[in-house]
Amino acid sequence: MGYRILETEDVPAYLRERGHWDDIDDIHVREVSDGNVNRVFLASDTAGNRSVAVKQALPWVRVAGPSWPLSPDRADAEARAYEQLAKVAPDKIPAIHGYDADNYALVMEDLSDLGVLRTVLNEGGSYGPHTSARIGELVAQLSFATSDFGMPSAERKALIAASVNPELCKITEDVVLSEPYIEHEHNHWHPGLDDLAAEFRADTRLRTEVADLRHTFMTSAQSLLHGDLHTGSIMVGERDGAHVVRVFDPEFSFVGPIGFDLGLYWANALVSEERARALGTLTDHGDQLRLSWEAFEAEFRRLWPARVDTFFDDAYLDRFLRRVWTESVGFAGTEIIRRIIGFAHLTDLTTLPDPVPASRRALVLGRELIVRRERLTSPQDIRALV
Ligand code: SR1
Numbered sequence: 001m002g003y004r005i006l007e008t009e010d011v012p013a014y015l016r017e018r019g020h021w022d023d024i025d026d027i028h029v030r031e032v033s034d035g036n037v038n039r040v041f042l043a044s045d046t047a048g049n050r051s052v053a054v055k056q057a058l059p060w061v062r063v064a065g066p067s068w069p070l071s072p073d074r075a076d077a078e079a080r081a082y083e084q085l086a087k088v089a090p091d092k093i094p095a096i097h098g099y100d101a102d103n104y105a106l107v108m109e110d111l112s113d114l115g116v117l118r119t120v121l122n123e124g125g126s127y128g129p130h131t132s133a134r135i136g137e138l139v140a141q142l143s144f145a146t147s148d149f150g151m152p153s154a155e156r157k158a159l160i161a162a163s164v165n166p167e168l169c170k171i172t173e174d175v176v177l178s179e180p181y182i183e184h185e186h187n188h189w190h191p192g193l194d195d196l197a198a199e200f201r202a203d204t205r206l207r208t209e210v211a212d213l214r215h216t217f218m219t220s221a222q223s224l225l226h227g228d229l230h231t232g233s234i235m236v237g238e239r240d241g242a243h244v245v246r247v248f249d250p251e252f253s254f255v256g257p258i259g260f261d262l263g264l265y266w267a268n269a270l271v272s273e274e275r276a277r278a279l280g281t282l283t284d285h286g287d288q289l290r291l292s293w294e295a296f297e298a299e300f301r302r303l304w305p306a307r308v309d310t311f312f313d314d315a316y317l318d319r320f321l322r323r324v325w326t327e328s329v330g331f332a333g334t335e336i337i338r339r340i341i342g343f344a345h346l347t348d349l350t351t352l353p354d355p356v357p358a359s360r361r362a363l364v365l366g367r368e369l370i371v372r373r374e375r376l377t378s379p380q381d382i383r384a385l386v
């Protein structure tokens with residue numbers, strides 16, 4: 001049977017057909033779609049002993065509808081990314097029960113006992129001691145294993161070819177790395193930001209630096225990325241007394257610059273900090289960039305000896321990590337800006353009683369991260385800017 005778009009009432013039979021659920025007299029399904037792009041269902045039994053999540057890619061952007069068509073092939077990219085992640089960071093992703101390539105649907109662990117990090121933070125929670133360290137480690141584990149340091153050359157060429165994700169990359173190239181700096185129908189912003197939005201569109205230096213980051217995004221095939229590592233792609237919580245962190249939604253995955261993953265996380269951490277500052281609920285927000293970078297760097301350096309022969313010695317590693325740092329800073333700036341004057345905004349700011357002062361601070365910070373990235377050489381330099 002070909003591609004069927006699943007509705008809530010189709011899910012029980014679908015799960016039985018795929019061998020995930022026998023007794024469909026005892027199954028309750030609800031749609032919990034929340035992201036911009038896909039549809040997600042949760043199925044559980046009455047006693048609450050069993051549950052699974054079903055995520056299906058639609059042939060369009062969910063929040064825009066059929067007027068913005070998008071190939072469901074992105075589900076293949078997501079399944080491939082989970083395959084790689086399962087090899088190197090199985091403790092930081094949901095368990096994947098099966099992928100149905102005909103229907104572009106993944107059946108996976110239900111994470112609804114955990115909270116989406118963005119929601120936890122928006123509700124006044126803190127990051128806690130381990131979240132950013134786990135994120136830094138995950139980025140290092142995935143990026144090292146799929147880089148030329150962690151994979152034989154021919155195998156990596158095959159990975160690059162298999163991981164092309166043209167439509168989703170184009171979305172990023174447009175909505176993150178281009179549209180906010182030109183007039184575009186996708187863009188929108190609070191009227192209190194009119195002057196800054198106009199200033200950014202007229203700022204030749206800023207636009208040239210963004211062009212450079214865009215080109216890096218398009219050409220730098222360093223490692224397999226998550227591709228959309230914002231705080232809405234991370235679940236956190238407690239299980240059996242332990243703090244757990246799970247990263248999901250890697251449908252934007254492709255082989256690109258590592259700094260794009262770190263930069264997205266940093267941008268979202270910095271925006272969460274602006275929200276907390278506006279509400280007077282600041283806790284550990286200001287530590288997260290440093291904690292994730294330190295964990296990333298420590299893990300990447302720990303893995304490095306595995307393939308030191310081809311790249312000679314640590315001098316090249318130092319140079320490589322400096323480049324990753326600088327690009328991460330720049331990509332963080334682009335993510336902040338597009339989330340305020342581009343297509344897809346953040347509830348961190350939109351749900352503030354007055355989003356303008358925090359949004360203005362974030363926009364100016366984003367611009368500085370982009371244009372001064374070569375001179376910002378440490379987390380302390382970024383603290384000084386904030
Ligand atoms: C049209 S999609 C807009 C954004 O939603 C996704 O979550 C990505 O962040 C993308 O840039």
Ligand code: MG
Pocket residue numbers: 035036037228233249
């Ligand atoms: Mg997503």
